[in-house]
Amino acid sequence: MVRHNGKTQKDKFYACTPKGKNYEVVNPLGEKVKVKGKSLSVTIVNEPGNFTYLIYKKKKYQLEILEKNQNKYTVMINGVWYNFSIETPISYKRMKTLSKTQVLSRVEKITAPMPGKILDIMVEEGSQIKEGEALFILEAMKMQNEIVSNVSGKLGKINFRQNDNVMKDDIILEIERA
Amino acid sequence: MDIEGRNFKKFLDREKIFEEQNSQEVVEKQHARGKLSARERIHILFDEGSFEEIDAFVAPLGDDTGFGKMQRAYGDGVIIGHGKISNRLAFAYAQDFNVMGGSLGQIHARKIAKIQDMALKMGAPIIGLIDSGGARIQEGIASLAGYSSIFYRNVQASGVIPQVSVIMGPAAGGAVYSPSITDFVFMTNKTSYMFVTGPNVVKEVLNEDVTLEELGGAEVHSRKSGIANLMYEDEENTLFGVKKLLSYLPSNNLDNPPYIECIEDAKDNTRMKLRDIVPDDANKPYDVKEVIHLICDKGSFFEISELFAQNIVVGFGRLEGKTIGILANQPKVLAGTLDINSSMKGARFIRFCDSFNIPILTLEDVPGFLPGVDQEHNGIIRHGAKLLYAYADATVPRITVILRKSYGGAYCVMNSKNLGGDFNFAWPTAEIAVMGPEGAVAILYKRELAASDDPLKLKKELAAQYRNEIANPYVADEKGYIDEVIDPANTRKKLISAFEALENKHVNVPSRKHGNIPL
Amino acid sequence: MEIKSILIANRGEIAVRVINTARMMGIATWVIKTAKEPNAYYLTQGDHIIDFTERTEEIAEFLDIEAIVKAIKDNNISAVHPGYGFLAESPVFAKRCAEEKIIYIGPSSEAIFKMGNKTIAKQLAREHKVPLLGGSKGNLASPEEAVKIANEIGYPVILKAASGGGGRGMRIVEEEKSIAKMFKMASSEAEKAFNDPDVFVEKYVRNPRHIEFQIFGDQHGNIIHLGERECSVQRKHQKLIEESPSAALDENLRKKMGEAAINIAKSVNYFSAGTVEFLLDDDMKFYFMEMNTRIQVEHPVTEMITGLDLIEWQIRIARGEKLPLKQSEVKINGWAFEFRINAEDVQSGFSPSLGIIEKISLPRSKNIRIDTGVVEGSRITPYFDSMVAKLIVHGETREKAILYSQNALKKLWIKGLKTTIPFCNAVLLNKNFRKGKYDTSFLTKEMTKHYHEGQDDEMLAAFFATYDFVNEVEKVETKEVDFDKGKNIAPWVLKKRLKSL
Known part of the structure; x- marks a missing residue:
């Protein structure tokens, strides 16, 4: 006995950008691809060990998947990259539902944007941070980079000390949102 | 007889209640929770x-x-x-x-x-x-x-x-x-x-x-x-x-894992990159996942417990379509040292692979166990022993490639030859010894260093000598503890043929109820 | 003096650039191999390699004067070319070479010292009636002195490292409140970068154009200039796009500035290649900034419009030859742009994008030149700068040069890295840039977005991501997984397996 109420559509997807824009893609693998309701005629050239590109309206677009993790993609096209999460109609609905009910995480994690060495930490644990305030200086590629806070709040833990070497995406410190 | 007839009435009634029980309304309730x-x-x-x-x-x-x-x-x-x-x-x-x-x-x-x-x-x-x-x-x-x-x-x-x-x-x-x-x-x-x-x-x-x-x-x-x-x-x-x-797992412990055909491009020379992933400076970190991706069939690595105990990387991959389990020290995190969490993570993964006939590949770059009071008091001895036990107890094909550091007890633990590893390969960048150069020199030349005018320089010279004479793969190779020193770019090819040779491996284990793993 | 062989005390594209000219002149080249990039492309181009990979010294390979001098002596090399950066403006290095009878392809140690010390350089400019900006007479002793002088000349002011260059150790200060903090940062950065914590302060001209003159002198007292370069497309004082000539200059101004440049050079009896940098304000008044006593990254634009080989000139002059041209014989032909293709992520604040160049495809044409130190498989490491290549494009007019540049950038494909190409595209499409109306504030004021995206780019990328995702799902869900093959077990194995249960 097969019983189910759920209807999954295997040919309709949404590529969503972090800014909330979304592209509805219908039948991506088939002959008649539709993006945002308009049919799309492209040729994808994807040979291993060579450039990947697609031909659209007689123009070539260089493509590269920079990162993919589960349904999250970073795709570079002609040198410009975009982030997408690929959603099905169901997960798309879930995303909308949850974004309404869930608030932003209280703790903002400040990570190292690149590998380097921490030259100086200008803030102390427990201090109040204003958005735009300089937090620490990271030296990478022989340049000193001032890392500023993108939120206001109270500074929690600092995970590194001066002169520590850090890798990209290491969590340097955490700020509790005000 | 007609389906609407008397004999089916009860059947249909039940169906109706069942439908109500799973009505759209009920489903919407779950959807509202995002589920x-x-x-x-x-x-x-x-x-x-x-x-x-x-x-x-x-x-x-x-x-x-x-x-x-x-x-x-x-x-x-x-x-x-x-x-x-x-x-x-x-x-x-x-x-x-x-x-x-x-x-x-x-x-x-x-x-x-x-x-x-x-x-x-x-x-x-x-x-x-x-x-x-x-x-x-x-x-x-x-x-x-x-x-x-x-x-x-x-x-x-x-x-x-x-x-x-x-x-x-x-x-x-x-x-x-x-x-x-x-x-x-x-x-x-x-x-x-x-x-x-x-x-x-x-x-x-x-x-x-x-x-x-x-x-x-x-x-x-x-x-x-x-x-x-x-x-x-x-x-x-x-x-x-x-x-x-x-898709990586067999149905049961008598089957072999499934297979996905792998189409390799002969022209593709991206695996040459393996040669320069390990930095020359022995203290520089790198991402061992890069190595894994380059060894496995393209895109086949499926990581397990990615976010937990990141100093060890475990997961499934495929070599020419066949599933293998991979364990690798991650020099990028805590310099790839073994600690309580990573030992447990590794041990559990090995136990799984061994249960289901999945061969194990170990990529080793480990400077040792993580030192510290916290680690010792929480029982790194017992937890580290789990990893050791799991390896030694595994009867599936086991191959180790030493990428760089392989020091002390951690060398033994990470599927060394005498722990029953079937093949042990090493890259030319490997350093195999009881301890790292700095430590060894400090112990062996304590007096000379104290007497020297320029101890730093002497230390560096001695460390270089140590690397040259002791901490390299060639010594281990000549003594037979390493089966072969291999070109990194050739790693995949070597592994494919080695696992093929081990395909029918069988070990007679003594009959017992079960061993007593240090839980 | 004869030059039979040259050691290139540098790496990357400039090493390759010098090797190419040396080879043409029949001179043998030596290059230095470092542990940081033992497989670099420039090493394959030189005739001989000096191996520095086993070095244990703390000081970086290309900054270790004594080691380099020793290598030159040991291998009986006649001359050294410092390139740019590293030891290119080290008076100590030039002096050590002179002492050891090594031909230094560049100016005298004295000229490097005087121009390298901004305080002395300003003094010389003042003496030779070259216009200058107000500021401290020398290095600052304390943050308090900085505050005092800044209050005299008025904000904004700029703090600069006395032995600086390339934007390091520089801070613009808008108000008194932040000057002490900025002083500390500039000083510590200067100490790290140049081993000299001294900084000075001067008036900061808002939104000036950055105009520099290529000058050349010989050891017989002749000095000429080869026209100007405009380098106003900058980000945090790092040049990104250069052109020659500049759309801002007319013949009259060019003559005046050129003469000023020559005067500065004369004040130190300059020989070899040098660059005199000026700021040009809205009223077409120019101020002397500094003189760079080396070959510049952007020298190819001058070569493109003059048809000269500046490295060849440097070598000839080092041999003691006279300048081959008089000022009146220098002919400027057409217009040239240089685009620095850096491994940087222009979408996140130009942060470095390290990685491997998996694939690179370069445009080829008569009016295109590419200077690069990388090939497929090269790695962009954090140890050195992030430059991948320089794309230099020539056209008969500025308009044509822009058009050719746009086409060239379209054909420049790199796989494996994020690069500044989308930034270059955006600049070339900017209305004011196309008109030649731009200054050093261009990036912050004119460019609200630091990259150009095509109309359909995002849509196509979205489609491609979806395509890849669905492809992968299909792969797992359908017949591609062969479970039956897993059941083909050799009887040998199956028997043993059963037995051990």
């Missing part, structure tokens, strides 16, 4: 139209005491059945949060046990989709007994068929132990929780405020406790992750 209904989940997990439900119409027992309200529903809040996943037989149960919060009563438990028994008899994977508030209080002891019977079957099936638990809602109290016995735990971020005692109890007993998410959310269990092996952002991707995992 799918149990039936939708089953539908997504199994190949189109292949799922056959069993015991859809069992009713809960009528012997409730009247204490608390009982909701009577067909199926008693759990769907069980079998079907095909990627065209292969699999069994599953899915708890229905809409029936008494997915709570586990006697019938509910009996159904799960039934499907567990079937899966074990048929030698096919079982997947539990968990969305349950815990034991059904109204049924008291019966529901606790139910849990025990499930745990018992989990343990019986362990190492015989792959068992996967997917947490898609709450899993509280007794409900958490079944997943923790199974081989893999999946969680959906933001809508699933696991804890033995909930936030309310924590508040009552300890007066600590903690949210569901902070106490037992997917993020916490993936990063901190390591209970969750895989975390996904939504339920469909979670279920897709289950399918992906299964």
Whole structure:
């Protein structure tokens, strides 16, 4: 006995950008691809060990998947990259539902944007941070980079000390949102 | 006889109630929580139209005491059945949060046990989709007994068929132990929780405020406790992750793992990159995952417990289509040292691979165990021994490639030749010794260093000499502790032929009930 | 003096650039191999390699004067070319070479010292009536002195490292409040970068154009200039796009500035290649900034419009030859742009994008030149700068040069890294840039977005991501997984497995 109420559509997807824009893609693998309701005629050239590109309206677009993790993609096209999460109609609905009910995480994690060495930490644990305030200086590629806070709040833990070497995406410190 | 006729009346009536029980309205309730209904989940997990439900119409027992309200529903809040996943037989149960919060009563438990028994008899994977508030209080002891019977079957099936638990809602109290016995735990971020005692109890007993998410959310269990092996952002991707995992696993402990044809491009020279991933400076970190990706079939590496104990990387990959299990020290995190968490993570993964005939590849770059009072007091000795035990006890083909550091006890632990490793290869960048150059020089030349005008310079010279004479792969090679020093660019080719040679490996183990792993 | 062989005390594209000219002149080249990039492309181009990979010294390979001098002596090399950066403006290095009778392809140690010390350089400019900006007469002793002088000349002011260059150790200060903090940062950065914590302060001209003159002198007292370069497309004082000539200059101004440049050079009896940098304000008044006593990264634009080989000139002059041209014989032909293709992520604040160049495809044409130190498989490491290549494009007019540049950038494909190409595209499409109306504030003021995206780019990328995702799902869900093959177990194995249960 097969019983189910759920209807999954295997040919309709949404590529969503972090800014909330979304592209509805219908039948991506088939002959008649539709993006945002308009049919799309492209040729994808994807040979291993060579450039990947697609031909659209007689123009070539260089493509590269920079990162993919589960349904999250970073795709570079002609040198410009975009982030997408690929959603099905169901997960798309879930995303909308949850974004309404869930608030932003209280703790903002400040990570190292690149590998380097921490030259100086200008803030102390427990201090109040204003958005735009300089937090620490990271030296990478022989340049000193001032890392500023993108939120206001109270500074929690600092995970590194001066002169520590850090890798990209290491969590340097955490700020509790005000 | 007409289907609308008398003999079918009862049949049709039941169908009607059943339909109501699963009405769109009920489904919408789940959707409003950002979750799918149990039936939708089953539908997504199994190949189109292949799922056959069993015991859809069992009713809960009528012997409730009247204490608390009982909701009577067909199926008693759990769907069980079998079907095909990627065209292969699999069994599953899915708890229905809409029936008494997915709570586990006697019938509910009996159904799960039934499907567990079937899966074990048929030698096919079982997947539990968990969305349950815990034991059904109204049924008291019966529901606790139910849990025990499930745990018992989990343990019986362990190492015989792959068992996967997917947490898609709450899993509280007794409900958490079944997943923790199974081989893999999946969680959906933001809508699933696991804890033995909930936030309310924590508040009552300890007066600590903690949210569901902070106490037992997917993020916490993936990063901190390591209970969750895989975390996904939504339920469909979670279920897709289950399918992906299964594509690496055999149906039972007598089968071999499945196969995916690998088409290699002869012109493709990206594997040459293997030559310059390991930095010349022995203290510079690098990402060992780059090495893994370049060795495996393109895109085939599937990492397990990615966020937990990141100083060891474990996961499945394929070599020319055949599944292997991979363990690799991660120099990028804590310099790749072994600590309590990474030892446990590695050991459990090895046990799984060994149970299911999955050959093990070890990529070694380990400076030693993580030093510290905290580690010692918490029993790094015992936990480190788990990794050692797991390796030595594994009878599947085992190959080690020493990428760089291989020092001291950690050398022994990481599948060394004398621990029963079948092949040990080393890259030219390997340093194999009792300890690193700095440490060795400081001990052996203590007096000379103290007497020197320029101890730093002398230390550097001696360290270079040490590297030259002791800490290199050639010494180990000449003494036979390494089978071959290989060109990094050639690693994949070497491994393919080595695993092929080991395909029919068998080890006679002494007969015993079971060994006594230092748990 | 004869030059039989040259050691190139540098790496990357400039090493390759010098090797190419040396080879043409029949001179043998030596290059230095470092542990940081032992497989670099420039090493395959030189005739001989000096191996510095086993070094244990703390000081970086290309900054270790004594080690380099020793290598030159040991291998009996006649000359050394410092390139740019590293030891290119080290008076100590030039002096050590002179002492050891090594021909230093560049100016005298004295000229490097005087121009390298901004305080002395300003003094010389003042003496030779070259216009200057107000500021401290020398290095600052304390933050308090900085505050005092800044209050005299008025904000904004700029703090600069006395031995600086390339934007390091520089801070613009808008108000008194932040000057002390900025002083500390500039000073510590200067100490790290140049081993000299001294900084000075001067008036900061808002939104000036950055105009520099290529000058050349010989050891017989002749000095000429080869026209100007405009380097106003900058980000945090790092040049990104350069052109020659500049759209801002007319013949009259060019003559005046050229003469000023020559005067500065004359004040130190300059020989070899040098660059005199000026700021040009809205009223077409120019101020002397500094003189760079080396070959510049952007020298190819001058070569493109003059048809000269500046490295060849450097070598000839080092041999003691006279300048081959008089000022009146220098002919400027057409227009040239240089685009620095850096491994940087222009979408996240130009942060470095490290990695491997998996594939690179370069445009080829008569009016295109590419200077690069990388090939497929090269790695962009954090140890050195992030430059991948320089694309230099020539056209008969500025308009044509822009058009050719746009086409060239379209054909420049790199796989494996994020690069500044989308930034270059955006600049070339900017209206004011196309008109030649831009200054050093261009990036912050004119460019609200630091990259150009085509109309359909995002949509196509979205489609491609979806395509890849669905492809992968299909792969797992369908017949591609062969479970039956897993059941083909050799009887040998199966028997043993059963037995051990």
